[in-house]
Amino acid sequence: MKADLMKSMAFLEDKARFKALFLLLLRSPEFVKSDRLAAELGVTSRTIKSDIQLLKEELDKIGITVLSKRSKGYALEIHDTEYEKQIKEFYQIYQSTTIDSEFDMRVHYILRRLLTADQFVKMDFLQDELVTSSSLRKELLHVKELLSEYGLLLMARPHYGMAIQGSEYKKIMLTIRVYKHFNKVSNPDFGIPAYNKLFFCQPEEKNKIRKVFYKTMIKSRVVFSDINAERFFIYLIYFRNKQQLTHLAFPKLAFRYTQTEEYALVVEMIQKLRNQFSGFEFSDEVIEFLTYIAVISSDLYRFKDCTKENYDSLIELGEETRNFLLRELSEALQIDVFDDYTCIKDLLKIMIPISLKIKLGVSDCIDLGYENIREYKNEPLLEHYMFKLCESFQEKYGYKISTREQHMLFNIFLGMLNRIILEHRKLKLAIIAIDGRLSTQQLKFNLQHYFSEYIEKIETRVLYELDFLKEQSYDYYLCSNYGKNMTIDYAPIYFAEADMTEFEYVDSFRHIFLDAFDYDKIMPDLSFVEMNPKYKFNHFPIETYFQSESNYEEINLNGRNQIHVYFDLQSKKEGIQIFSFPKTDDKNSDGQEYYLLVDLAIGEDKQKLRMFLNIVNSLALDKGKLRTVCDKKEATYSHFFL
Known part of the structure; x- marks a missing residue:
């Protein structure tokens, strides 16, 4: 089946731009506009439209339709879901390797x-x-x-x-x-x-060599990722073809490479290849080099393997570079990240191969050719600091962290931040049974079923009972929507629609339990400032609102709504100001511009940092939320999450 697919898709292999265009459309779950495709591939929209027409003719022959919709762009349609699955699996690992402008x-x-x-x-x-x-x-x-x-x-x-x-x-x-x-x-x-x-290698012989290579790998404790394994295989073919090598001119490394498992793997592999094929009589210098490549390629999943016995001086440099990144991140976020043991372990696994490349004086990577494999747009603050860390690292160690390594760092740091669990108190709830206690049973069941960890107690009361209670000890009151027609003086209160489904109940109640996290108590007061409409086409002087002696950093949440976030995590006086243009009758929320001026004193408070991250991430996910916040001008954080 794979051979048939390879044959049917062969027309793309020598047409890099068409392949890039096809893969961009294949990856996208929705229509993609021509200007976006043009920007990705470094050509004009006119070229894209011409390419699409040619690509459409070829894809029609193999059962793939190119759809086009005015103002929406282009998309692929594959009616046979199994066929679509096979195509996506075919390109899953290697789809981005040859996409170039x-x-x-x-x-x-x-x-x-x-x-x-x-x-x-x-x-x-x-x-x-x-x-x-x-x-x-x-x-x-x-x-x-x-x-x-x-x-x-x-x-x-x-x-x-x-x-x-x-x-x-x-x-x-x-x-x-x-x-x-x-x-x-x-x-x-x-x-x-x-x-x-x-x-170059004859296809039949190449497959035989690859088979020996894979069998040796499978029996070894050393593990390569698929892409690293294929690259190592290319190194083997290269050295086989390049018999007349001059001196490789390695620097003298303080690294006893012969004690590594990677060295044992390389020696065994070369011996097996030498026994069956010609051209693998490699010198000691080439074997040393291949060992270095094997160490750089190793998937160090097991932390117990990251020892001085295995990697000698690489451990010392790995720990030094890891600690540099963690110190920089701690300083940036104003929290201690050294207490996250998982982060410390996982980061060392990445820094061991990087340490060898530092010793060799190269910023080597696997160039996947298409950098937008993953997006960081839903974690803009972490993205901001990650890129700053990479710049600091290059300045300190002369090593440029590759896009692929940035992805790995991002995931490790994201895991560390996600392990900051927000503490919350449990709420005391009263359900007001204005239509009888039985009418509240389903509501009570859903609350207990989905939100039990947030509830200390939940009691059903009628209004006259509440009126005669000497002490009101409830955090929240819930009532059927009919209660809006009555005079009910208990607050905060939520009125539930009678005809909501179970899941609608659950979704609508989420904001109630945001109170359990006490955002409004932990985070500083929100305030709102209206900007003069003249600044719609001119620079808004946000600098005039800066606190003196504060060092603000900036991130921009781009999209139809532009949100400029200026923040200082070491402020002397806390506060969050939201700047927006006056509310209009225009119901279209697109094209708005906002400024957030955030003054926080994190001071090792991981709860406060996590809350700030949640707010920024929420806005990055849905930039339209800020318009709702500004329209309501209610100084509560719950609107950032509704």
Whole structure:
């Protein structure tokens, strides 16, 4: 079945932009507008519309329909759900590896060309090969950025051209990084014969070598992710084809690599391959290099394996770099994150491979080619600090944390924040039975069933009983909607619709139990400021509202409604001000702009930090909520969550 799919989808393999377009549509659960597709792929909307028409003709042949709707964009329709599932499984692991804009493709072509050239390459040669009259200035700037991640330099000599200068092992690592087809494609054509030759292997023999490789991996305690396993396999093919290697020029590392399980795996693997195939007579230097790649590729799931006995000096540097990140995060969030043992363990697992790359002086990664694998938009504050941490880390250790590693860090930090459990008190509830006690039974059952952890006691009362109680000890009163027609002086009170379903009851009562968390007691007072309409088209001077000697940071929640959040977590005087334009009769909530000025003194109070995060995340999830908050101008936090 997989072979049939590969054959039917083969028309995409040598058309990178069409494949990118197809995968963007395949991933999206809804229609995607042409301007968004154009922005993702670095082309114009007109090009997208032309590409869609051509793609539509090809996809029709294999039972996939491209739908188009005015003002909504494009979407894929696959009537056979099993067929759709097979296609998504086919692209599940490797779908993002070859998605590049035309700009990216030119950058990688230049790198591949320079890395395999045995002499200087002139600019006009590159322009001819790329069929462009462009100066390639932007492309070369990006080439230099990628080279700098590996400590390599782009050397240019007048009348001669360009060449890459630096250690051989660094060139090899970059050569593999820009291979990018870690998806079992037999022999992809990169349009550069010298580069193709480095990775060529007859398909039948390649499958046999891969089988030996996988069998050895399965019996080892060392585990690679699928994508890392495929990359390691590419390294094996590369070294098999590159028999005449010069000195790799490793730095002398304080790391006894021969004591690692990865070294034992590499030695065993090479011996098995040598017994069955020619070309695997690798030198000790190559075996050392492959061991380094194996350590970098290891999926260190078991914390008990992260010991000095296994990884020698990498543990010391791993702990140092981990503690640097945790100190920076503690300072940023104003809480102690060192007391989260799970975070400490998981972070070390990431920092061990990174520590080896720091020692080697390379910021190596698997270039997936399509960075938006995951979105951080529902955790904007964590995203803000994570990127700042990565910048600080690069400044301190000279290592650029890759997009993939950022994803892993994000998940670890998110887990730590999610383990901050908000304390809550239990509420005393009174159900007012104005139509008899039996009429309240279902309501009482649902409350006890879904919200028992928030309820200290729940009692059914009639109004005249309440009137004669000497002491009112209830936190909340609940009554049927008919009670709105009566004079009931008990507060806070919630009137429940009589015809609500069970789940509607549950959803409508959630805001009642927000009171149990005491947001309004723990968080500072909310205040509202109306902005002059003249600022709709001019800069609003939010700075004039800043507290003196405060250091504010800014995050923007972008969308149709723009929300600018300025916050200081070490404020001397607490308060949250919400700035909005005057309310109008326009029922369309799109296009509004808001400012939040947040002054908090977190002071190790994890509860307060968690509450602030919840508020910001809630607005990031639904930016329209802020309009409701501003329209009501009720100084209560419950509206952020309703």
